[in-house]
Amino acid sequence: MSITRPHGFRAIGLDAGIKPAAAPDLALVVNDGPRDTAAAVFTANRVQAAPVLWSREAVADGRARAVVLNSGGANACTGPDGFADTHRTAEHLAGLLDVSAQDVLVCSTGLIGERLPMDPLLAGVTEATQQLTAGGEADAAAARAIMTTDSVAKTAEATTPSGATVGGIAKGAGMLAPQLATMLVVLTTDADVDAATADAALRAATATTFDRVDSDACMSTNDTVILLASGASGIAPGLEELTEAVRTVSADLARQLVADAEGASHDVHVVVRSASTEDAALAVAREIARSNLVKAAIFGNDPNWGRIVAAAGCVPESVAPFAVDDLSVHVNGVQVCRSGGAHRDRSEVDMTPRETRIEVDLGAGSASGDIWTNDLTHEYVEENSAYSS
């Protein structure tokens, strides 16, 4: 189970005929309360899909009763007509649930620039509301319905020490999908918390989990992470306790996203230590994680520390103060670079595991930060060129 493991939730997923092929493409998650607490974070891209524009407004009051999600179309760059489609979807579900349209959040994923097929979508919403239920099958159906090029459905759950539960589903194949918008996540909890607590917990949890996955430096138009709290457990964990459970579920789902990144042959964990600040560490880690030369070398099982050091050197000193002569680099535990120069031979590094660990020590302080990425492979190019579509 996942999103209906916490009390107070029902869900479902089905094939509404939005995707050209026969495949699940519509999911509902409904919060039956007693609370209708909701929080959400969205893509920082200035180009925002219609469902992002809608949901951002709808969740501003910290309340939501339901989320409707579709794959098969991102509804991005579709103008006022696309926004009207999202609005109509929210109103349709709201009518069926007898709630306000403002309490319905919408998520879409798929091709940018094309309108959604509204007739099958709305008919699917109607059908879905009749199938809403709790349990493992409903959770799995919802997780499957939001998949695009994901190869497996992604679910996770955790329990707080005080006994409240958190569940989640996610889609996103590491931002690697051809022409597809990226990451959609729905988290649920039966904790009895207000909107401010839910929002703080969600932001703290995503900052160190989903925000640290950087598969190919491309930011989608549709990224959305939603947390719904029903209060049905009657348990009211403190902010820190809730944050830890939300973080556990988020970290689990984020790691699943990296592991399912299409075309990837390595999951790459870049850890930067001894930085002056956490932001400095993250800036260096992100620059390394985004270097095509580093990523292609890892694909070739080459622990190329020269490219890692060169990537670190592209970060301005004002952002991350460090001396090049102090740089140390371990790849999979072998210190291939010390004091900015060659150290142990690269042939000592075993690059065959799926997970590659790059550890960079800046010698400039005591802060650290990490980013997850993937290698750059032939399959990435294939997936993202038109040959695959």
Next chain:
Amino acid sequence: MSITRPHGFRAIGLDAGIKPAAAPDLALVVNDGPRDTAAAVFTANRVQAAPVLWSREAVADGRARAVVLNSGGANACTGPDGFADTHRTAEHLAGLLDVSAQDVLVCSTGLIGERLPMDPLLAGVTEATQQLTAGGEADAAAARAIMTTDSVAKTAEATTPSGATVGGIAKGAGMLAPQLATMLVVLTTDADVDAATADAALRAATATTFDRVDSDACMSTNDTVILLASGASGIAPGLEELTEAVRTVSADLARQLVADAEGASHDVHVVVRSASTEDAALAVAREIARSNLVKAAIFGNDPNWGRIVAAAGCVPESVAPFAVDDLSVHVNGVQVCRSGGAHRDRSEVDMTPRETRIEVDLGAGSASGDIWTNDLTHEYVEENSAYSS
């Protein structure tokens, strides 16, 4: 001819045995005067190869008599010993030419993190000084000797209206070479100009040429562009006139670098118009040029405007103010996006030419800027993974 087309220069290139395989790997360019004016620009990477550290100091007085360049090793991340190697190379050539070591600039390109084989290198310098000459063969030999994975030697020349000439050689396969440091350029002119004029002309010319080539967003540890002026023509063009000729030669060489980018199947010209400032236009152009999703789509002959718009949306509003609803995108002359949404069908775009032209109109002002890049291909991955080495 190229670098010895301007009066007052001799050059040569030969096989000194620095590269493991038999291939030219050492070049000299000597300025016989009467002037010894010199200017140079270097990589902005904080990790700088020994020859960059040396040459930056050596050219600070605006004077240089010679440049020695080697392929087969970058001499980067080699510590004090590597710096001593560069120093020794400069002193060796200075002794043979009876000039100060401070008037010898050094450039290296090749693997990061390994020492240069100094015995063959210094013997090669000695031999090269005995072969120095002017003419097409010497120019071609010098251009060949700095090649790494370049498939063709790159040379260019131009003449100012007043009759001074400018010549140049360049290496660099679009920063795509496996484990290789990037772009080395030597420009020569017989114009009678002082160091301040040469410096101003070089910086203005590189800002709109070499600085606008961004093959894969990776910045090398060795990039160097040098301008030497002999004054041998006796012609003293004004700054603007000299700048134009240096820019013509630089643009010619920069375009040759893009055309020879290894693994590329398209040269991509990203032009951003109607921006609030030139910096805003360049920021948007660079973000698009660096998007792996855009670059992979072009490889697949897919004029994917959604990815172009999404990349533009990643630039912060503080850097490039524009309204998403005002965005217009032409690909190879076809307006596939208007007012931020779909316009003409992407099937109308002919993506078969080697050159792909992306034109983005921000509707936010009257400034413009452009960046050249390449597509992301299987060959890029292959070249930059260890499989090729």
